[in-house]
Amino acid sequence: MQYNFPLSHSQLLELTQKHATPFHIYDESMIRGNAARLNRAFSWMPGFMNYFAVKALPNPFILRILKECGMGADCSSLAELVLAEKAGITGENIMFSSNNTPAEEFAAAGKLAAIINLDDISHIDFLEQVAGMPEIISFRYNPGPLKDGNVIIGNPEEAKYGLTRSQTIEAYRIAAEKGVRRFGLHTMVASNELNEEYHIETARILFELVVEISQKTGIRIEFVDLGGGYGVPYSPEAEELDLAKISQGIKSEYDRLIAANGLSPLRIVMENGRMITGPYGWLVARVRHLKHIYRDYAGLDASMANLMRPGMYGAYHHITVPGKDHLPHDHKYDVTGSLCENNDKFAVERMLPELEPGDLVVIHTTGAHGHAMGFNYNGQLRSSELLRRCDDSVVEIRRAETLEDHFATLDFARLKNF
Numbered sequence: 440m441q442y443n444f445p446l447s448h449s450q451l452l453e454l455t456q457k458h459a460t461p462f463h464i465y466d467e468s469m470i471r472g473n474a475a476r477l478n479r480a481f482s483w484m485p486g487f488m489n490y491f492a493v494k495a496l497p498n499p500f501i502l503r504i505l506k507e508c509g510m511g512a513d514c515s516s517l518a519e520l521v522l523a524e525k526a527g528i529t530g531e532n533i534m535f536s537s538n539n540t541p542a543e544e545f546a547a548a549g550k551l552a553a554i555i556n557l558d559d560i561s562h563i564d565f566l567e568q569v570a571g572m573p574e575i576i577s578f579r580y581n582p583g584p585l586k587d588g589n590v591i592i593g594n595p596e597e598a599k600y601g602l603t604r605s606q607t608i609e610a611y612r613i614a615a616e617k618g619v620r621r622f623g624l625h626t627m628v629a630s631n632e633l634n635e636e637y638h639i640e641t642a643r644i645l646f647e648l649v650v651e652i653s654q655k656t657g658i659r660i661e662f663v664d665l666g667g668g669y670g671v672p673y674s675p676e677a678e679e680l681d682l683a684k685i686s687q688g689i690k691s692e693y694d695r696l697i698a699a700n701g702l703s704p705l706r707i708v709m710e711n712g713r714m715i716t717g718p719y720g721w722l723v724a725r726v727r728h729l730k731h732i733y734r735d736y737a738g739l740d741a742s743m744a745n746l747m748r749p750g751m752y753g754a755y756h757h758i759t760v761p762g763k764d765h766l767p768h769d770h771k772y773d774v775t776g777s778l779c780e781n782n783d784k785f786a787v788e789r790m791l792p793e794l795e796p797g798d799l800v801v802i803h804t805t806g807a808h809g810h811a812m813g814f815n816y817n818g819q820l821r822s823s824e825l826l827r828r829c830d831d832s833v834v835e836i837r838r839a840e841t842l843e844d845h846f847a848t849l850d851f852a853r854l855k856n857f
């Protein structure tokens with residue numbers, strides 16, 4: 440992994456005069472470059488589009504940039520539908536891939552004319568009742584024992600998502616009887632997967648199912664949605680996915696299964712979130728206290744409330760210390776926040792240059808599932824989000840929370856007569 444924080448030490452010092460730490464900062468030109476790289480790699484695919492998984496970085500300014508890069512939005516809640524609409528992403532450029540979905544969310548997705556991707560066979564009737572049958576529908580297939588698990592998302596057989604194979608085939612029959620005319624097929628079985636073969640296999644499984652659906656029901660599938668789950672290299676040893684290799688692998692399966700069976704053109708779309716923005720976001724924080732007990736601790740002004748991944752999955756996030764990167768990394772620290780939880784650590788026994796209170800640290804690869812997973816436990820306030828634009832200017836795209844925000848749902852006045 441090549442770490443690519445875009446600001447020099449002096450630019451960062453200048454920025455922190457204007458914007459208090461901690462904050463997440465994203466780089467627009469890197470995100471645009473990466474989106475173009477993805478589109479280029481899959482340009483042979485009929486109607487290729489990545490529906491950006493909004494949950495990875497649910498900020499409408501980022502969604503607007505991604506829309507300009509030709510992306511749609513993959514939404515799974517009412518809030519995410521609202522964000523997509525605010526960013527100007529509407530109609531079939533929204534994929535609504537939710538599970539255990541409430542009625543009002545189906546109604547909202549129906550109103551936006553989003554493509555609705557159903558997670559269960561029983562949702563066909565439910566959708567019909569609460570939003571009416573759409574013209575186009577997709578089903579989420581769970582391959583069960585056909586596919587191996589993956590650390591974050593788990594074994595498909597144990598996963599709550601999707602329909603079984605026989606249910607999937609039956610679901611198209613039912614939907615067609617109810618007047619649906621256009622059909623998609625979806626699966627999502629990986630998360631942060633860096634093995635190219637895994638992604639090629641996912642496409643093959645879907646293509647085979649498209650053939651089976653066509654043979655058994657006569658229904659012609661218009662698109663397959665390969666889901667998201669493309670990994671990014673968090674650690675120094677990990678390597679970026681080879682998109683050309685995935686693309687070629689999928690193309691040969693497409694030619695063999697889809698084109699050869701007269702089922703083309705079949706549109707191929709994806710729902711990647713992490714790989715689109717993950718490597719192009721950073722959490723900038725400052726060392727608050729150093730503490731030397733059985734181990735050495737560097738306490739930051741950020742906490743797990745700003746970045747859950749290390750505490751939640753033991754995930755590695757690279758840490759650099761601007762202005763000290765050239766010094767020997769001969770001090771071993773646990774880098775912590777201030778929550779009353781001992782998993783509130785950004786790194787455990789990490790070798791770093793000697794730290795002092797006030798030092799700035801950059802935590803890398805926080806552009807997906809970073810700020811988004813933030814929470815308010817222990818009265819922690821979520822940080823601001825900044826965007827470095829293509830002209831090098833930096834704008835705030837979300838302000839930091841205040842105590843007032845934090846207490847907005849409490850009415851202290853009522854304590855008087857309580």
Ligand SMILES: *Cc1c(COP(=O)(O)O)cnc(C)c1O
Nearest residue numbers: 492536667668669710711712713
């Ligand atoms: C989370 C999710 C995605 C995106 O996953 P990434 O790992 O960010 O690529 C896509 N589709 C669905 C249905 C999801 O739940």
